[in-house]
Each structure stands twice: as structure tokens, then as C-alpha cells.
Amino acid sequence: MDSPTQEASLKKSFKPSWVFAMALGSAIGWGAFILPFDWMTASGLGGALIGLAIGGGLIAIIGFSYGYAIKSLPVTGGSVVFAMVSLGRTHSFIAGWALTLGYAGIVALNASAVTLVFRVTLPNLFQRFPLYDVAGWTIYVPEIILASAFILAFAWLNWKGSELSGRFQLWAVILLIAAVVIIFVSLLVYFFTVQPELPSAIPTGTSATAAILTMVAFAPWAYVGFDSIPQLAGEFNFSARKALGLLLWGITAATLIYMTMMVATVIAVGTDHVAYEDSAWPPGEAIAEVMGPIGLILMVVAVTMGVLTGLNGFFAASSRVVYSLGHADLVPKAFGVLDARYNTPRNAILFVAAICLITPWFGRAALTWIVDMTSAGITFAYFYTCFCAWKIARTGQVAGMDNPLRRSKVQEVLSAIGCVLAVGFLALLLVPGSPGMLDTPALVALVVWVLLGIAYYFIMMKRLKDVSEDVTQEKLLQLHA
Template identity: 45%
Template sequence: MVHSSPAHEPPETRAQLSRTFRPSWIWAIALGSAVGWGAFVLPTDWMATAGPVGAVLGFAIGGVLMIVIAASYGILIPRFPVSGGEFAYAQIGFGRNHAVLCGWFLTLGYVCIVALNASALALLARYVLPQVAERGLLYEVAGWEVYLGEVLIASAALVVFAVLNIRGASLSGRLQFLFCLVMLAGVGVLLVAAILHPDGQLSNAQPAFPTDATPWLAVLAIVAIAPWAFVGFDNVPQAAEEFKFSPEKAFRLIVFAILAATVLYSAMIFTTAIAAPWATLADEAPLWGTGDAISDLLGGVGVMILAIAVSMGIFTGLNGFYVSASRLLFAMGRARMIPGVFARLHPRHGTPYIGLVFACAVCLIAPWFGREVLVWVVDMSAVGVTIAYTYTCLVAYRQLRSAGNGGRTTAARDGNTAAKLVVAALGTLIGLSFLALLLVPGSPAALGPQSLVALAIWVLLGLVAYLLRYRENSKVSDEELDFLVLGRERG
């Protein structure tokens, strides 16, 4: 039976999660989290930025860059198969202060994406069942009308998936895999139907790039959102402690998930582009351009299939990021960097239920602020995810440099290690480049002023939280912290 440890119990006791997750479930967590709702809601936005060909090229390049970054996860997961993922890696490579920084930003990113997926379900209801979602107008926030109906829909989804995750990892894993299969089937049916339909025209996808932008800049703007578009493959290390298989398989599962996500993004862009003239959709800026295009081409049946597919994407995002957020909070609580209550496990189901309840409670606030405000916060959280990617690549590089032999460099004598060193260094550069694209004014993906304000507020809150916990954290020795994070002394 799993058990948790009080705040100052000797390090011989350490909460530990059961080995439950199968390879197919982990692949589904990575894919479903990476795709989420965006592939079904945003194709017209992406085509307005880069055109159909530019958008597909941008996602293909972004997918390749993510695989380069994922290679560092493939190095670290087998070495440190523990909950916490990037939080644990930052602590291993750079110490507790860096771990707190990384964990703080990741917590924000994961929780916000849970909330955004719930709001996407309400957005879908506005399109499919407006008579339900658009009932009880409450107020307007940043130009977005907030209805009681959509707040209740989003809140219900948040509560249901929190309960499902509390009831066991096996249940959430099986559901995630099922949701992914249905989602992939729905996308396949829509693509084939659009191609075979007499009114589905390749000419609708012209021009390939927007006429008012330089093609390579347009593609770069899509590449720049890759950390957001593919975020979710990094959920895999959060569940590493619960693998019911060799951690060596993790990298292959991540690569297959990124490739599948790239194909799915491209398929939905292509389906939307041939269903209706994309330039017209982009100019009209409808509530849901993909929905309008599918409705015009395939009618009510097409909209139903699309609604099922996007619902599965939303469900996989909700479920996957609940898994990762709760495991991250569990690992930080176990390391005593946040209150130790987060390290408690459910007495019956063995799940980190305090983290799940906390994430749900925070997310339940979000629907009342309207989708526009939430989008600002999620845009800002891309910075935190990119920071986590960069930490992982840096730690992988340092681990490879000092692997064995008392810290001596192994690259000179081991060609395989030398190649991995190059990949880890390249991943670090890619991560830093993504950060520059987000933070440097004038870049194609620079954060807007609202997102920068949200980022500054989150940094300030993190500093306050760190100072409040400083005395408590300093009581944990480095040796004890290594045990709490890794389950063993660092080797």
C-alpha cells in the first residue's frame, strides 16, 4: 500500500506511486495532450497567418524541432524514472532554486491548459448547442460575453475529469487511449470525405501562402508556436514513476506521438482548406471557421463527426494535463518545496488526489473570467513550457558530459555519447530560440502586452511564494532532497 510522509518524517519514508500505465496509454497521453482542441478550432487562424502550405510546413518543421528536444527527455527518463519530470531534472542539474523556478512555471502551464480545454468545450457548445451555452448572459470581459450556460458546461467538465483521475490511473489511461482512437478515426473520416466530395476542391487551398506576407516569415510564425502546439509530449516524464514497462521505451512513444500530432494538425488544415476557400474564411473571421467549412461541404453529418472529434481532443487534453499537473504537484510536495499535503495519496485509489482537487479548484475560477483573458494567460504560459524544455536539454547535456568515470567527459571515446551531446546542445539552442521568439519585441510570435503583464504577475507571485517557503525548504538537506526527488542517493 502506498503511503505519504509528514513534513518532517525521516527520509526512510517516501510517498511513491504504483506502476500502472501501459505503453499505449502513455502514447495516448502524449498525443492527446499535444493535440487537444487547437487542431480543430484554429486551422483558419493558422491559414490566415501562413496559408495552407505555410501552416503545414510550419507544423512539420516544429514537429522536427520538438523531436530534437524530446531526445533529451529520452536520455533523462530512463536515468530518473520519477514523478516531476522537468522539475526533477532541474533539481538534479542545477539545484533546488532552479527546480522551484521550473516547477512554478510548469504548474501554471499545465493548470491553464486544463482550464483552456474546458473553455473550448463551452466554445464548442456555443456552436453546436447555442440554446444551451448562450443562456443567462452575465457580463462581458475583454470583449467576450460570459454566459452562465457556458460557465456550467466548462465547470462540469472540470469536475468530471478530476473525479475520473482521482478514481485511478488505470481508468484515466484506458479512457485516454479510447479518446485518441476515436479522435484519429474522426479526422480520417473527415479528410477522406472532403477529398472524395465533388465540391471539395484543391483550388480552395490557393494561394498556398498569404499574399500580404513573406512566405518564410509566415512559416516562421507557425514554427514559433510549436512549444504551445506540441506541449503535452512532456507529460510523459511526469508519469515515469508509474510506467508498467521499461523507461527505455519512453522516447519512441514520444516520437510516435509527435509524428501523429503533426499528421493530425496537417490533416485538419488540409481538410478545412479544401472544404471551402480558406482566404474567404480568414477574411470573414467566423466563430468557428473549420465548423463552417465542414458544415457547408458535408452538412449535419460532417458537423456531428467534427464535434465528436473535437470533443475527444478536448477530453484528451483535460485528462492528460490533469495527470501531469497532479504528478508535478505531488513531486514538489514530496520534495517539500510546496506544502507536504500535496504528497498525500488517496487511501483507496493511490492517486495524488490533493493535486487534482487543487488543480480543479483553480480551474473552476477561470470560466468566470471569459475566454479572452484565459488565452492571454495561456499565451504567457508558453514561456514556462519553453523554459522547462530548455532545462531538460541543458541537464541532459551535463549528464552526458559527466556520465560515469568520475565526471570525465565521455564524448571523446564514445561516438554515441558524442552524437547525443550534439543533440542535447542543439535542443538547448532550439529552446533558447523559442524563448527569444516569445520575448523579443517585433518577433513573429512576440507576446502581447496583456500576456507580458500576466507573466510579470506570475513571476512576482512566484517570488512571494518562494520567500514564504524559504525557511521551511532550507530545513531539507541536499542528501534528503535527493532521496525525496529520486528515491535514492544521486549516483
């Protein structure tokens, strides 16, 4: 018989190397291999590198709170539980609602990125049988089939067990790192032997401050994925005290990959920026011209591994969030059921897959609106985790902890800064004139999402009117490692 209880069913099988791979692989997606050409125009090499370093540092501050919270409460569904024990059931629901759609949206975006890779590398094979256009993006039958196939494949991978998804993540990340290192070293050799002319460190007509801040504003979304780790904490087969180091190494490695791809792209493009403006994939084409066909192959390997590790990592994280909500009756109980054979959150995985299978029919352009607005949800998770860590650091204990911790003034300050950063990241999305201001379609999607959440919240509260918050909290804390 299926059981929703963590103690009886969910396996503690995640190894440290798998957790590191989940953090890094989820944080690095297609953008690291597509966007450096755009960053050349907006920020230049100097502005981009400084901005990425600052952005990585800001995310690391939040990462300290994540590590501290995981050490204190290694619980499946992480941020949902952190919100519960620090602020109550309403905030726990908000965190879960935000993360479910946020993570599922990124799963869908990565599935669409698979079709983007094929659209660039094999356009004649997949750009056939057009159906219709959505926001200027043509929908092709083969691309719908391809994206759907990858969604189903990773649903199957996660259903079969965390051992399979964890091993896949590790080997895919190893391939990604190997491809990036070879590209970077090759371009450095090219630079020192040929000595090509490079563009100015800061674009002409752009101030250094503006160039750097443009990249800093990108940071909250460049590193989304490291935060998937607390959702899996109940399945660690090692001490949760190691989580902080794994998170910080993941953030550091992600920063270095962004930086190395930026340097490689600038060396390959040089001052001939105009020649690549009409290219479907400027970094790939420029690096291929320097390295030859092997360069294009390595770029395809790198971007493909970045996309697939994102698919896998966010599938795992989103299904655990839905599972924890179901376990606590914050969504239908069926989502809190584990597969009797594989001990995985079967119904939660199928739910995430079902949502994502709708998205290929709307195209990548429309999907980016959804993902843009779900970025707001990710910042809510940042805030709740930092607030929980702040409360633990200030008082030494919250509900569910086995033993109180010594109060930490340093962590209290770091967590308070993390809360401020989370609010600042949200402001970047919502304040008019800010660098990350959401477009109108994304704002409309955000309003619809919030209204749906409010409607479901009142339905849920009517159903739970006779259930105390202590009962809900206890159910979530049963997911303790």
C-alpha cells in the same frame, strides 16, 4: 494511513498505449480544428505545411532529450527532478512553479474550450443568463456550470486511478484519429472527383519565408503536451527505454493531424475564403458544406476529443508535478500525500481542480492571457530537461541513476541544440517585434506570477534553511520507478 512514498503507493499502471495517447491527446487540442482557417490567411497551404513540418522537427529534437532523460531517470515529477539533479534545488523549484501554473492553465483553457464547442453548436442552449463581460467576453451562467462540471469530472477521473484516466485517454484518442482520418479521406475524394479551385500555396503579398516562419513560431505551443510524459514516468509499467519512441510517435502523429486538418480545411474552403470570415467556426462550417451533417458531427467529435484528452492529460501531469513538490517539501507536505484507497495524489488533484474552478468566472478572453504567459513556464521545462540530458550525455551519470550510461556525443549535441531552442522559444514570447510576443495583459500576468514565485521561494527557503539539498534530492529520487 496515507503515505507519500512512491514505493509503497503509486501504482506502475501506465501502459505504452496509454502513454502514447497521453502524449498525442495532450498535444492536440481545439486549435487543430479551429485555427486552420486562420493559417490559410497567414501562411497558405504551402507555408503552413512546410512550417508545421519544420516545427515538428524542432520539437522532435527536444523530444530526444526528453526520451534520454526519462530513460536515465524514470521519476514521477520528471522535469522537477531533472532540474534538481542537474542544477540544484532553486532550479527544481522554478521548474515546478513554472509547470504547475502552466499545466493548470491549460486544464482551465480546455475546460473553457468545452463551452466554446457548445457556444458554436448549441448557442441558444448555453448563451443564457448573462452575468457580465470580461475583455469583451460575455460570461453566461450555464457556461460556468458546464466548465466547472467538466473540471470536477476529470478531477474525479484522475482521483479514481490512473487505470481509468489511461483507458479514457486511449479510447478518446482512437475516436479523435478515426474522425480525422474519415474527414481527410472524404475531402481527398471530393478534391479528386470535383476538382475545386484551391487558393495559392502562399498568400498573395506574403513572402514564402514569412509564411513559413509564422507557422514555425507557432510550433512551441502547438506541441505542448508531449512534455507531460516525464511527469508520469514513475508510473510506467514498462521499460523507460520505450519512452523515446512513444514521444516521437506522439509528436509525429500530432504533426500529421495538424497537417491533415489544414489540407481538409483548404479543400473545403477553396477560394471562397470571404464567405466564411464571419462564421463562428469556419473549418466546421466549410467541411459540413462538403460532407453534409456527418461532416459537422465528425468535426464536433474530433474537437471534443481533442479538448477532453487535453483536460485529462494535463490534469494527470499537473497533479504529479504538485505531488512531487509536496513530497520534497518544496510546497506544503499535504500535497505529497496519496489517497489510501486509490493510490493517487488526492490533495494535488484537488488543488489543481480548485485553481481551475476559479477560471470560468473570468471568461475565455482573460484566460488566454494566463495561458499565453504560462507558455514561458513550459519553455523553462524544455530547457531544464534538455540541460539534464546534456549533462548525462556528457558525463554518463547524474544523481539517482541506477547505472551510468555510455557517453553520447550525438545526444550531447542534440541536447545542446534543445537548450538553444528552448531559449529561442522564450525569446519569441519576450522579445519585442517577435511573432509570438506576449500582449501587455499577458506580460503583466507573467510579472505577477514571477513575483509570487519569488515571494514563496523565500518563504520556502526560510523553512528549509536547515535542510540540505541532498535531503531534498533524495526525497525526489524516492519517486523513482
